[in-house]
Amino acid sequence: MQEKMTGKEPLLEIKNIFASTEDLTILKGVDITIQPGEIHAIMGRNGCGKSTLSKIIAGHPAYKINQGSITFKGKNIKSLEPEERAKSGIFLGFQYPIEIPGVSNLEFLRVATNARRKFLKQQELDTFEFEDLVKEKLELVKMDYAFLNRSINQGFSGGEKKRNEILQMALLNPEIAILDETDSGLDIDALRIVASGIKKIANKENGIILITHYQRLLDEIKPDFVHVMANGQIIKTGDCKLALELEKNGYEWTDQLSQDS
Amino acid sequence: MINENLVSNVVTEPYKYGFVTDIETEKISKGLNEEIIRLISRKKDEPEYLLNFRLKAFKKWQKMEEPNWADLGYKKIDYQDIIYYSAPKQKEKKSSLDEVDPKLLETFDKLGIPLTEQKRLTNVAVDAVFDSVSIATTYKEQLAEHGVIFCSISEAVKEHSALIEKYLGSVVPASDNYFAALNSAVFSDGSFVYIPKGVECPMDLSSYFRINSGDSGQFERTLIIAEESSTVSYLEGCTAPMFDTNTLHAAVVELIALDNASIKYSTVQNWYAGNENGVGGIFNFVTKRGKCLGKKSKISWSQVETGSAITWKYPSCILLGEESIGEFYSVALTNNLQQADTGTKMIHIGAKTKSTIVSKGISAGKSSNSYRGLVKMGSKATGSRNYSQCDSMLIGDQASANTFPYIQSQQPNSEVEHEASTCRISEDQLFYLQSRGIEFEEAVSMMVSGFCRDVFNQLPMEFAAEADKLLALKLEGSVG
Ligand SMILES: Nc1ncnc2c1ncn2[C@@H]1O[C@H](COP(=O)(O)OP(=O)(O)O)[C@@H](O)[C@H]1O
Ligand SMILES: [Mg+2]
Numbered sequence: 001m002q003e004k005m006t007g008k009e010p011l012l013e014i015k016n017i018f019a020s021t022e023d024l025t026i027l028k029g030v031d032i033t034i035q036p037g038e039i040h041a042i043m044g045r046n047g048c049g050k051s052t053l054s055k056i057i058a059g060h061p062a063y064k065i066n067q068g069s070i071t072f073k074g075k076n077i078k079s080l081e082p083e084e085r086a087k088s089g090i091f092l093g094f095q096y097p098i099e100i101p102g103v104s105n106l107e108f109l110r111v112a113t114n115a116r117r118k119f120l121k122q123q124e125l126d127t128f129e130f131e132d133l134v135k136e137k138l139e140l141v142k143m144d145y146a147f148l149n150r151s152i153n154q155g156f157s158g159g160e161k162k163r164n165e166i167l168q169m170a171l172l173n174p175e176i177a178i179l180d181e182t183d184s185g186l187d188i189d190a191l192r193i194v195a196s197g198i199k200k201i202a203n204k205e206n207g208i209i210l211i212t213h214y215q216r217l218l219d220e221i222k223p224d225f226v227h228v229m230a231n232g233q234i235i236k237t238g239d240c241k242l243a244l245e246l247e248k249n250g251y252e253w254t255d256q257l258s259q260d261s
Numbered sequence: 262m263i264n265e266n267l268v269s270n271v272v273t274e275p276y277k278y279g280f281v282t283d284i285e286t287e288k289i290s291k292g293l294n295e296e297i298i299r300l301i302s303r304k305k306d307e308p309e310y311l312l313n314f315r316l317k318a319f320k321k322w323q324k325m326e327e328p329n330w331a332d333l334g335y336k337k338i339d340y341q342d343i344i345y346y347s348a349p350k351q352k353e354k355k356s357s358l359d360e361v362d363p364k365l366l367e368t369f370d371k372l373g374i375p376l377t378e379q380k381r382l383t384n385v386a387v388d389a390v391f392d393s394v395s396i397a398t399t400y401k402e403q404l405a406e407h408g409v410i411f412c413s414i415s416e417a418v419k420e421h422s423a424l425i426e427k428y429l430g431s432v433v434p435a436s437d438n439y440f441a442a443l444n445s446a447v448f449s450d451g452s453f454v455y456i457p458k459g460v461e462c463p464m465d466l467s468s469y470f471r472i473n474s475g476d477s478g479q480f481e482r483t484l485i486i487a488e489e490s491s492t493v494s495y496l497e498g499c500t501a502p503m504f505d506t507n508t509l510h511a512a513v514v515e516l517i518a519l520d521n522a523s524i525k526y527s528t529v530q531n532w533y534a535g536n537e538n539g540v541g542g543i544f545n546f547v548t549k550r551g552k553c554l555g556k557k558s559k560i561s562w563s564q565v566e567t568g569s570a571i572t573w574k575y576p577s578c579i580l581l582g583e584e585s586i587g588e589f590y591s592v593a594l595t596n597n598l599q600q601a602d603t604g605t606k607m608i609h610i611g612a613k614t615k616s617t618i619v620s621k622g623i624s625a626g627k628s629s630n631s632y633r634g635l636v637k638m639g640s641k642a643t644g645s646r647n648y649s650q651c652d653s654m655l656i657g658d659q660a661s662a663n664t665f666p667y668i669q670s671q672q673p674n675s676e677v678e679h680e681a682s683t684c685r686i687s688e689d690q691l692f693y694l695q696s697r698g699i700e701f702e703e704a705v706s707m708m709v710s711g712f713c714r715d716v717f718n719q720l721p722m723e724f725a726a727e728a729d730k731l732l733a734l735k736l737e738g739s740v741g
Contacts, residue, residue, distance in 0.1 A: 058696045062688065082695040091696075098693050101684070102711025108694070111707070115698035151711070152693075168697060 009074050011036050011207040012057070012176050017068035019056050026052045026063070028232035034176065034207040041210045041218055041243060044229030045251045050211045051095050053229075054178045058092040059085050072176065086112075087119035091174030093165040095181040095211075099153045105164070106148035109134060113171045137170045140200060142193050159190040166197040177201065178209040183217040195220035215247040230254050288347045288477060293340050295319065298446055301346050305415055305449075310426055318435035318445030325439045335571055335600070338544065343509055344477035345447045348391075361397055365389075368471065385496065386411055388452040388468045390481055395450045400464065409493075410455035411466050414482055417453035424455060428486055432515035432552045432579070440511040440546040440573075444480045448513065451481035456491040456522070465721055467496035470512075472532070472543065478509035485515070487522035489555065494525040494721055510569075512547045520555030520582065525563070527720055532568035537597045537626075542570025549576035550606075553585035553614075561588035563719045566603060575633065577606035580614035580645075587616040590719040594709075595628035595660070604634035604665075609642035609675065618649040621713050624660035631663040636677050638670040645675040654712050655685040656705065684712075 012034040019027040026049045034040055042050055056063050057070060059082035070077050077085055100108075113133070114124040125133060138145060141163040153161050162182050169177055179198065183191055198221055202208055210223060218226075218240060226242040227234045228251075235254060236242065246254075289300055298319055302312040327338075361376070369376050369389050376389055376397050386400035388411065395413030404411050410421060418425050435445035452468040472479045487493055510532065516524050532543035545568075551560035562576040578587025589605035607616035616636065624630040636647045653662035664681050686708055694704035710717070 058692075060692055060696075081701070082692060083698050083700050086696050086698040094693070098687075098689050100690050100693065100708065100711075102714060103694075103707050104711070108697070108699075108707070111699055111703070112694075112697035115700075119698070172697065 008035055010034060010071070011038075011073060013069075013071040014053075014057070015069045015071070017053075017056070017070065018066040019052060019063045020066055021063060025066075026232055027056070029068070030229075030232070030234055032209075032227065032234065034209070036207060037204040038225065039202065039208045039210065039221060039223045041212060041223040041226045041240075042229055042234075043212060043226065043243065043246055044254075048229045049232045050229055051180055054092055054095075054180045054209070054211060057085075057176075057178060058082055058090060083115070086172070087115055089116075089173075089175035091169050091172055091177045093162075093169060093177065093179040093182050095184070097153050097156075097161040097165055099151070099155075101151050101154050103152050104148075105150055105152050106134070108152050109148070109168065109171055112168065116172045134167075134171065137167055140170055141167045141197050143167060158185045159187065162186060162194060163190065163197075166194055170197060170201060173201070175205065176207045176209070178211070180211045181213070182210075183212055183214055191216060192220070215243055218243050228254050288344050291342055291344050293319075293343070293345060293447065297345055301447060301449065304346065305418070307418060308422060311418060311429075314430060314435065315446050318442050319447075321436045322439065322442035322446055325442055327439050335544065338509060340443075345480070346449055347473075347477035348449075365391055365397075368473075369469065385465045385467050388413060388466075390450055390452070390468060390470045391473060395452070398452075404463070404466075407460055407463055408457040409460060409462055410453065412453055414448075414451040414453045414484060417484075421453070421455065424486065425453075425484070428484060428515070428517055429482075430515075432517060432550050433513050433548050438548060441513050441548040444482060444511045444513045444548070447478075448480045448482040451483045451512070453483070454485040454493060454495060456485075456487045456493045458488040458490060460488075460491045462491070462493040465494045465496055467498065469498045472508055472510065478511065480510075481512050483512070483514040484517075485524055485526070486517045487519065487524050487558075489519045490521040491519075492523045492525075495527070496721065497526070497528045498531070508543050510543050510545050510547070512549075514547070514549040514576075516549075516551035516560055518551065518553050518555060518558035518560050518582075518585075521557050522555060523559040523561075524551065525561045525721070526551070526576070528562075528564040528566070530564065530566045530568055530572070542599075543568065545569035545572045545574065547572075547574040549574065550579065551577070551587070552579045553582050553587060553611075555582045555585070557584045557586075558582050559586040559588075561586075561590070561719070562605065563588075563590040563716065564592070564603075565716070565720070566591070566593040566601060569601075570599060572599075572601040572603055574603045575605055577608065578616060579608045579610065580616065580642075581610045582614075583611045584613045584615075585611055586614070588719075589616075589618045589620070589634075590716040591620045592623070592713045592716045593621070593630055594623045595625070595630045597626040597628060599626075599628040601629070602631045602633055604632045606635040606637070607647055608635075608637045608639070609645040609647070609672075610639045612641060612643045612645065614642055614645045616647045618647070618651070619715050619719075620649075620651045621716055622651075622653045622662050623656065623709055623712065624653070624662050625656035627659045629661045629663070631665065633665040633667075635667040635669070636679075637668075638672040638675040638677065640671040642672045643674045645672065647675075647677045649677075649679045650715075651679075651681045652712070653681075653683040654709065655683065656709075658685070 010033045014030055014032045017027050017030045030053060044050055110130045117124055143163055182194055223240055226238050228236040298315050302315055366376055376399055386404060388395055388398040398412055433441050435442050454466055456462050518524050532545055553560055560578050566572055580587050587607050593601045593603050595601045605618055618634060620632045622630040622632055632651045638645055651664045655662055662683060666679050668677050691704050695701060
């Protein structure tokens with residue numbers, strides 16, 4: 001299906017994944033292979049399993065993987081704790097970033113950044129060095145320094161929460177970034193800010209997964225592949241033309257495909 | 262659901278103060294009767310009035326019923342099976358620290374409270390209490406130069422008898438409650454502080470209570486008097502070895518603040534809590550009360566309660582003086598099968614008095630943690646105000662938290678404001694932090710210390726660091 005750059009070791013390889021919660025099977029055999037430098041878009045109706053897929057890659061404990069494998073840079077990560085996955089370069093931008101009262105955003109960002117730096121054998125940053133770094137990254141997402149003195153996401157507007165996610169991504173410098181509907185609910189300006197943030201970190205080594213419903217994000221960031229998901233499976237993969245088709249015709253015509261499979 | 266085992270690992274740190282000092286002790290026989298009380302009094306060579314104080318208290322205690330209204334469950338205590346006096350054997354009168362048994366000095370060294378002149382803490386004076394007696398007090402002479410008296414209560418009975426006779430039992434009368442009566446009858450030692458008029462105590466004062474023997478109770482008594490326009494900050498720490506029996510600790514603390522005086526009393530309580538099955542641990546039944554006697558006087562309690570199998574403790578303020586201020590800042594952490602029932606009473610008697618209550622309860626494991634507080638506005642407390650905030654945090658889904666705020670007002674021209682909240686550390690919050698590379702245990706600890714910040718900010722510098730460390734320790738485990 002994806003022939004580009006064969007021979008190279010894939011960055012992330014998801015093979016025939018089945019995943020469930022206590023009483024519900026959500027993913028029913030998902031395959032995706034991401035090579036370094038690739039941008040993939042995943043689209044699909046609400047409830048088809050996109051967020052579940054992104055959370056099992058990050059290691060969310062609520063889901064059980066019943067079958068299949070997840071390989072990151074040649075290593076099976078199925079048994080790794082979420083923090084180990086994060087440190088090794090997997091980033092999930094949440095669809096609904098949660099509020100954590102009492103924990104300062106600044107302190108959180110610094111601890112997270114240093115955890116990643118430590119893993120990369122880079123020197124950890126003291127408060128002053130971190131302040132310089134974070135100011136530079138704030139510029140990128142056009143956020144005010146005042147946000148850092150607040151508790152994580154507490155009382156942030158929808159758009160502010162999403163920008164805070166991009167800020168974290170910029171600080172953590174991931175190798176695989178999964179952005180789950182980061183563009184949903186953003187006005188045009190905020191969308192541009194988020195898109196330019198994503199573009200800044202995209203490079204030849206990184207992989208990016210954009211989960212989205214909207215062409216407007218894909219206009220800014222051209223995906224190499226577009227996957228359509230339905231009922232826990234990827235039912236069609238194509239290039240950016242597929243996204244345009246979806247935009248025009250909606251998800252309805254995919255229902256037929258999902259019933260066939 | 263959050264993985265229960267993981268959480269309980271995280272909040273269960275092996276108790277590192279659990280060692281026993283092997284030292285020859287002088288113990289009297291088990292049991293409680295008039296003869297025992299006379300014996301304790303004789304051992305301490307006490308004046309007549311004090312023996313009478315004890316005997317009267319004992320008579321009252323015998324007529325009292327053990328309270329059962331607190332939200333606690335435990336096996337009945339056999340008061341005849343406790344040793345009421347236990348002291349390390351040492352020379353009659355120690356004229357200097359050099360004469361203190363090196364084993365005792367070593368014990369306090371191990372607890373992080375070095376006492377010898379070379380090693381002692383530089384900014385805090387310490388009264389070290391081992392089982393029933395005070396074994397040493399540092400910086401006594403330096404403090405005396407400012408007129409500050411800091412010594413064991415036994416010594417104060419001898420040297421400052423007038424103050425003791427005037428104030429002992431003036432805030433917590435012997436008849437106040439069951440455990441206060443018991444303490445009044447058998448108290449063995451404790452600390453005494455007197456700050457003269459206009460003096461700002463030049464350093465923090467602290468007592469460190471160590472229970473060493475398993476079968477004796479600890480019944481200490483602390484009395485702090487701050488004269489007009491004086492200020493003092495007092496810290497209290499406690500630990501005990503791990504025994505599989507329960508040890509009774511029933512202390513009384515009395516504070517008196519005169520016009521414009523201010524007393525800040527901070528506690529970090531880390532008594533042995535028992536094991537994960539609820540075996541052993543200290544029964545901590547404590548009566549702490551301060552009287553703001555003077556105009557514009559202020560008493561502030563801050564406490565970090567992490568230990569004990571059972572904690573029953575309500576540091577309170579009686580706001581008599583006009584415009585006096587009472588404060589209570591509390592963090593109580595319970596885990597496993599620990600039970601804590603703690604809170605405060607703010608009794609507003611004078612006009613324009615103010616009180617603030619900030620309570621943070623954290624329960625993990627199968628523990629239960631209750632806040633119980635009373636705010637009373639007396640008929641003369643016009644223009645008085647109270648603000649209370651009681652927050653509970655649950656870790657896992659087997660822990661419980663309760664809030665019992667009682668408000669009694671006889672004064673329409675006063676304000677009482679109460680806010681309460683309960684939150685549970687959710688799996689999604691932990692996952693969010695973890696998905697940014699933060700270890701599970703650090704994630705829990707970040708959320709807990711964030712939750713406690715309002716209270717930690719009230720602790721004296723040295724203590725704030727200590728408290729944060731202690732909570733982190735309690736929250737640190739064998740994960741990963
Ligand atoms: N933790 C969970 N417990 C129960 N059901 C869940 C859980 N997570 C997801 N689901 C269900 O799985 C399906 C897929 O959800 P999700 O992955 O969030 O879809 P999407 O992101 O594509 O909208 C939905 O029906 C959702 O209700
Ligand atoms: Mg979703």
